Amino acid sequence: MSTPEIDKDELGRILERSGHQLTPAQIEAILPGAAIFRRMVERVNAPLPREAEPALIFDVEQGR
Amino acid sequence: MSILTIAEAASQIAARKLSPVELAEAQLERIRRLDPAIDSFLLVTEERALADARAAEARQMAGTLRGKLDGIPIAHKDIYGTAGIRTTAHSKLLEHNVPTRDAHTVKKWADAGTVMLGKLATHEFAFGGPSFDLPWPPARNPWNREHFTAGSSSGTGAAIAAGLILGGTGSDTGGSIRGPAALCGIAGIKPTYGLSSRTGILPLAFTLDHAGPMAWTAEDCALLLQGMAGHDPEDPASVDRPVADFTAELGKGVKGLRIGVVRHFYETDHRASDATRAGIEGALDFFRREGAEVRDITLSPAADYHAVGYLLMVTEAYTLHAPWLRERFTDYGELFRDRVALAATVSGPDIVQAMRRRRVLCLEMTAAMENLDILVSASQAGEAPRIADVPKWANMEKPSFTMPFNVTGFPAISICTGYGEGGLPVAVQLAGKPFGEPTLFRAAHAYEAAMPWRKRRPSMCD
Numbered sequence: 001m002s003t004p005e006i007d008k009d010e011l012g013r014i015l016e017r018s019g020h021q022l023t024p025a026q027i028e029a030i031l032p033g034a035a036i037f038r039r040m041v042e043r044v045n046a047p048l049p050r051e052a053e054p055a056l057i058f059d060v061e062q063g064r
Numbered sequence: 065m066s067i068l069t070i071a072e073a074a075s076q077i078a079a080r081k082l083s084p085v086e087l088a089e090a091q092l093e094r095i096r097r098l099d100p101a102i103d104s105f106l107l108v109t110e111e112r113a114l115a116d117a118r119a120a121e122a123r124q125m126a127g128t129l130r131g132k133l134d135g136i137p138i139a140h141k142d143i144y145g146t147a148g149i150r151t152t153a154h155s156k157l158l159e160h161n162v163p164t165r166d167a168h169t170v171k172k173w174a175d176a177g178t179v180m181l182g183k184l185a186t187h188e189f190a191f192g193g194p195s196f197d198l199p200w201p202p203a204r205n206p207w208n209r210e211h212f213t214a215g216s217s218s219g220t221g222a223a224i225a226a227g228l229i230l231g232g233t234g235s236d237t238g239g240s241i242r243g244p245a246a247l248c249g250i251a252g253i254k255p256t257y258g259l260s261s262r263t264g265i266l267p268l269a270f271t272l273d274h275a276g277p278m279a280w281t282a283e284d285c286a287l288l289l290q291g292m293a294g295h296d297p298e299d300p301a302s303v304d305r306p307v308a309d310f311t312a313e314l315g316k317g318v319k320g321l322r323i324g325v326v327r328h329f330y331e332t333d334h335r336a337s338d339a340t341r342a343g344i345e346g347a348l349d350f351f352r353r354e355g356a357e358v359r360d361i362t363l364s365p366a367a368d369y370h371a372v373g374y375l376l377m378v379t380e381a382y383t384l385h386a387p388w389l390r391e392r393f394t395d396y397g398e399l400f401r402d403r404v405a406l407a408a409t410v411s412g413p414d415i416v417q418a419m420r421r422r423r424v425l426c427l428e429m430t431a432a433m434e435n436l437d438i439l440v441s442a443s444q445a446g447e448a449p450r451i452a453d454v455p456k457w458a459n460m461e462k463p464s465f466t467m468p469f470n471v472t473g474f475p476a477i478s479i480c481t482g483y484g485e486g487g488l489p490v491a492v493q494l495a496g497k498p499f500g501e502p503t504l505f506r507a508a509h510a511y512e513a514a515m516p517w518r519k520r521r522p523s524m525c526d
Contacts, residue, residue, distance in 0.1 A: 020393065
């Protein structure tokens with residue numbers, strides 16, 4: 001899976017959509033971290049084995 | 065008065081050879097003299113300390129001491145709620161916050177007779193630091209005040225190393241107890257998830273937060289954890305099971321223990337310094353020599369654990385802080401606000417994937433430990449860097465050695481393994497099975513007792 005690098009405009013749009021009214025300088029200050037963070041998100045999204053199914057958390061037969 | 069460990073002070077108090085009031089007064093004098101150089105305290109509660117000490121001394125004279133923590137001077141990280149005493153999270157947003165009740169663990173330590181000296185510096189809300197744009201300066205490393213303490217339990221690490229307190233509270237979401245323990249040359253344990261209550265402690269990330277003690281020695285950590293652990297119905301993660309005797313295995317040595325070394329964490333995934341690796345090898349040599357079985361094991365890359373833990377940590381923190389981040393963005397320090405704002409870029413599927421991967425990693429570590437008692441790896445990559453040189457994104461750029469045990473909830477302790485080229489401490493991390501704290505204390509205590517490191521304090525203490 002390939003995750004593109006994030007740019008300042010995209011980061012600004014995402015933050016604005018989340019309700020943050022930040023200045024260009026404030027967005028610029030977050031940008032280097034956003035690029036590193038994207039690589040972490042990419043790593044988390046690598047394919048997983050079947051036992052990682054979160055449905056296993058809920059046991060239908062036992063109702064819990 | 066020389067600097068005592070908790071075990072030493074407790075023994076002398078029990079024998080009526082040490083006055084809790086005189087001990088408290090000596091510690092307060094040390095704080096007045098030394099803390100201006102290291103800024104470990106945000107608030108010194110002198111009246112409260114002397115009142116606590118007088119009460120302990122009355123029990124001492126009456127022969128009604130409550131145990132080994134009675135009369136012991138401690139302080140709390142300033143995210144631990146203290147009734148009637150300012151609790152700020154080192155943040156402008158809570159600059160005037162005064163809780164109406166003690167955190168569960170604060171009350172437990174008070175009930176055990178501890179003497180509270182004050183509230184300690186932290187990274188803002190236990191995450192953003194070292195920061196120079198907050199109402200108070202960051203704590204500095206007593207081994208060299210130009211150097212970092214690590215965080216977020218920075219004040220606790222600095223105050224213990226400087227001998228200002230005998231023990232203190234920390235919290236650990238990705239390494240915030242073990243990091244400062246490593247860089248300040250003390251001991252600090254992140255207990256098993258659920259062993260100690262988080263009620264009344266300002267949260268960072270619900271599923272990763274752990275409350276734990278820090279002290280000069282592993283033995284002292286065992287004594288402090290004994291006074292801290294236990295079921296609390298108000299914390300949904302708190303486990304309802306009998307609390308072990310954490311000192312029960314001290315003195316048993318390490319013979320027969322099965323130790324796995326996660327060498328790839330600190331040799332290839334994130335290569336630690338020569339001094340750190342030499343310190344770990346020295347500890348492994350000691351364990352082998354004393355009859356432990358030592359062998360290398362392989363887990364997923366440290367970066368896998370780090371990515372899962374970091375993504376969940378900032379997202380859970382964002383869940384708590386989003387309203388203030390929207391309305392009071394610049395009231396936060398730059399480091400906290402910019403790191404936590406990253407969570408706005410995370411999608412729902414990303415979170416589900418992180419939770420799924422977390423389960424895989426928990427299963428992996430459980431399987432790896434089936435025939436082991438202890439896992440060994442680094443605690444920090446090297447000696448403390450200069451505080452002015454810590455990069456803004458340092459905690460993201462390289463995988464953490466401590467985060468794997470927040471992701472899985474397994475207990476882990478950091479202990480000092482000597483000093484590097486710069487004269488600053490280096491450390492090793494020992495991790496155990498869930499609720500395996502007695503075994504961790506056993507191994508850590510055996511190592512500390514055999515090594516000279518606990519006999520040396522920072523030169524500022526001379």
